[in-house]
Amino acid sequence: MKEIVSIQVGDYANFLGSHFWNFQDELLGLADSPDADPAFKKHNFDMDAIYRIGETHQGIQTYTPRLLSIGFQGSLGSVSSRGTLYGERASVKQDVNTWNGHVAREESKPVKKNLFLQSLYEEEQETTAVVNSGNNWENPSNSEIQDKDIVKCLENGVQYWTDFSKVHYHHQSLYELNGMWMDVENFNHYATGRDVFSEGFRGEEINERLRFFIEECDHVQGVQLVVDDHGGFAGVAGEFLENIADDYSNLPVLLFSVRRPGLKVSNTLQKLSRSLHDAVSFSRLSAYCKLIIPIGLPSLSSSKASRYLRIKDENLYHTSAIYASAFHSVSLPLRMEPLGPTKTSNDASGPLDMNEIAHLLAGQGRQNIVATLDAAIPASFSGNLINQCLDKLHPLTPETAEDVEDSQATECMVVHGALKSGLQRASVSEVQEAVQAAYENAVAIPRFSHLSVSQCPLPIPLPFPSIFGSTIGQHGELLPSSSSSESRSPLDVHSIPMAARLRSSRSILPFLENRLTNLRKYGLNQGAAGSELLRSWGFERDDVVDIGETLSKLVSTLDPHSGMLSDSDSD
Structure with a gap:
């Protein structure tokens, strides 16, 4: 086993992570359920790669995500930063009074659990009571919470990412930036996050928590990090990544840089600040990871990826579920069990570790690879697998070029839970043959493509949002067209087949060129309008030139003839 340490930095990253861990929890439950689809019982995923075994102070065994989550103080809602398994630290009573003047005391009321969290609590209380009574316990309460009421509650009332989290967390996992509360208006660019990380003992505390998870691993594979990159959390992640590079120089990092839809700017200054932040953030983050994948369309609801879905762009609970589904899929090869003497390729094939994925996508010696993420949600291949498996993949990475021919393109594709007709699942070999045939008939063929396949679909847990269109069936199959x-909801759709792809190609060039062009225009050219703003962020001229060179190298790797940043441009 090669362990993975997961890191989530920022509010939207934690929304995505909450869905991701719900998927994993659902997989664990279905694997032990006698009534579950057989595909869930033999999924061939090594859950120990992302989970850790531990125990509470009372000696009770725990199984929790190997996760470090970072967010604002107050962003955990009704959940304690100590998690739900280990209890609170005993408070120290202060009897010493050193102030004789008037004292005004203000207390914030604890956030109440919503119906979903209440139902989890009641279920755990019942389980504990049954165990303690030798299975003879009878429930004296009639306060049953209906699933349909939970679905309605979540659709109308998710405020915190913990509101729909069904997972127990280790007491080292949830880190709040003390003194930084939610909705801090000025926490809106890279430099604010950099300064917050460096203030007081925050950086040391965060590093220590990561060290806790890494040092208990036997053969750590690497770090998968998701960062909310549109504001100051990009700076927090950038400083953290620099420390990781210093302390664990050989540890690969796969970075998913996510951004919520619908972010708008209302004036020229905000546009200038956003443009410079995007350039600085991407340059700094990409410098400290093996692979960076930008995620987040300006409008997810109107994208091709949402063809069968009903998404509200302003609803973080909705949009993060889509990105989490794709994140789950493309990361499956990292925790697929390798085939051994007692295993066959009938259920899954194509495991990769982080170094292998980075190496495969690197092509001809590319470093600090930028990849796009494409997904089919759901991947309803019923009918003709060959013609549909590629056409249904649509980008979740913004500012990409479509139909770009790139003879040096490389990719890693994952297909799991594919249906070939009705509710019959396609075998691993059938999917492999279909994808191979599709590429033989494609106009543009990548230089190299790796395929990972599993018969296990994406499970849809109860706290998943009600975003499926009326043409999606219980197992993700396509139903006849409906006018509805x-x-x-997840009460109607229990699982869906998925396909996702990481691709290193020239299609990412517009994304990179836009950031480089804006840096030159607003920060490097003589008399640039943003030079003073960058200086106020702590970036001197030489720092900005270095940022530009990093972006320029990423562009020239994909397009050697671009010549986008010359010495004359930066004078």
């Missing part, structure tokens, strides 16, 4: 505009 109502969305289907």
